[in-house]
Amino acid sequence: MSSKPMPLELLPIPIDAHRAGNTGIPFAHRLESGQPGPAVTITALIHGNEVCGAHALDLLLQSGFRPAIGSLTLIFCNIAAYMRFDAREPTASRFVDEDMNRVWSEQVLRSSRSSVELERAREIEPLIAATDLLLDIHSMQTPSPALMLSGPLAKGRDLARQVGVPAFVVADEGHKAGRRMRDYGGFGDAASPKNALLVECGQHWAADSRAMAIETMLRFLKATGQADDSLLAQYGLSATAAAPQHFVEVTEAVTIETEEFRFAEEFTGLETIPAAGTIIAQDGPVAVRTPYDDCVLIMPTKRLKPGQTAVRLGRRLPA
Numbered sequence: 194m195s196s197k198p199m200p201l202e203l204l205p206i207p208i209d210a211h212r213a214g215n216t217g218i219p220f221a222h223r224l225e226s227g228q229p230g231p232a233v234t235i236t237a238l239i240h241g242n243e244v245c246g247a248h249a250l251d252l253l254l255q256s257g258f259r260p261a262i263g264s265l266t267l268i269f270c271n272i273a274a275y276m277r278f279d280a281r282e283p284t285a286s287r288f289v290d291e292d293m294n295r296v297w298s299e300q301v302l303r304s305s306r307s308s309v310e311l312e313r314a315r316e317i318e319p320l321i322a323a324t325d326l327l328l329d330i331h332s333m334q335t336p337s338p339a340l341m342l343s344g345p346l347a348k349g350r351d352l353a354r355q356v357g358v359p360a361f362v363v364a365d366e367g368h369k370a371g372r373r374m375r376d377y378g379g380f381g382d383a384a385s386p387k388n389a390l391l392v393e394c395g396q397h398w399a400a401d402s403r404a405m406a407i408e409t410m411l412r413f414l415k416a417t418g419q420a421d422d423s424l425l426a427q428y429g430l431s432a433t434a435a436a437p438q439h440f441v442e443v444t445e446a447v448t449i450e451t452e453e454f455r456f457a458e459e460f461t462g463l464e465t466i467p468a469a470g471t472i473i474a475q476d477g478p479v480a481v482r483t484p485y486d487d488c489v490l491i492m493p494t495k496r497l498k499p500g501q502t503a504v505r506l507g508r509r510l511p512a
């Protein structure tokens with residue numbers, strides 16, 4: 194599959210002014226309301242090349258925003274990777290040693306293993322563990338419409354509904370390769386009141402991804418009770434989101450088996466394939482077909498290597 198390079202509309206911004214922070218942990222800020230309420234956290238740059246979240250947090254920090262209730266912690270996560278950004282090879286700054294969004298289990302965090310990402314995850318872990326409500330801001334390889342990854346539990350979908358954007362909410366289990374931050378501890382426990390969302394704002398370097406990161410952040414703050422409609426109005430946003438939401442449940446992942454994996458079309462993500470049995474890819478001798486009618490393709494990869502997830506398949510859920 195040919196993959197033409199995406200134009201770099203959205204680039205990293207200097208964030209050195211945010212290094213000191215006020216939590217004792219570099220690039221982590223806490224804004225206190227002085228009132229009781231939830232411990233809310235918004236994170237950016239778990240993947241160093243996903244710069245839209247850094248734009249959103251920088252905007253909020255510069256605005257002088259204070260939460261109405263509880264506390265708000267803002268963390269720029271994988272700084273080491275972000276600092277390596279090179280416009281000639283923009284995807285190289287995703288991580289330094291390993292994917293920082295696959296290390297979020299007690300087993301991995303408490304292990305004796307070391308990496309740049311694991312050390313940073315251990316550094317911010319106390320802030321994440323103390324969080325009641327988390328929004329983790331990401332972006333995607335392909336120019337897919339934005340989507341919310343709400344996790345496998347109903348409480349994640351409920352929070353996504355309260356936020357109201359993006360228009361697509363995808364309920365998913367995460368990755369076999371390791372647990373994501375949004376599934377860590379109480380976030381992944383149906384019995385815990387803790388809750389987390391991961392937003393994929395669009396393509397990494399698309400200007401629209403910045404706007405989606407900011408809108409999702411502001412509507413999330415409203416959903417937590419830390420902000421009201423006047424904050425939305427300040428950024429030209431109406432009280433309620435414009436588009437209705439669609440909920441999709443991931444049913445399976447297509448794992449690449451051979452070096453000869455090719456998609457049937459250049460899918461970007463969130464396409465709905467009407468008929469069961471439609472060929473969506475060829476993996477060596479095997480045709481990959483949709484298993485049911487109205488199958489939704491979620492985040493097709495451009496890294497077509499054996500063992501990788503090529504695409505995840507989803508079924509529409511009632512809203």
Ligand SMILES: [Zn+2]
Binds near residue numbers: 243331332
């Ligand atoms: Zn990401």
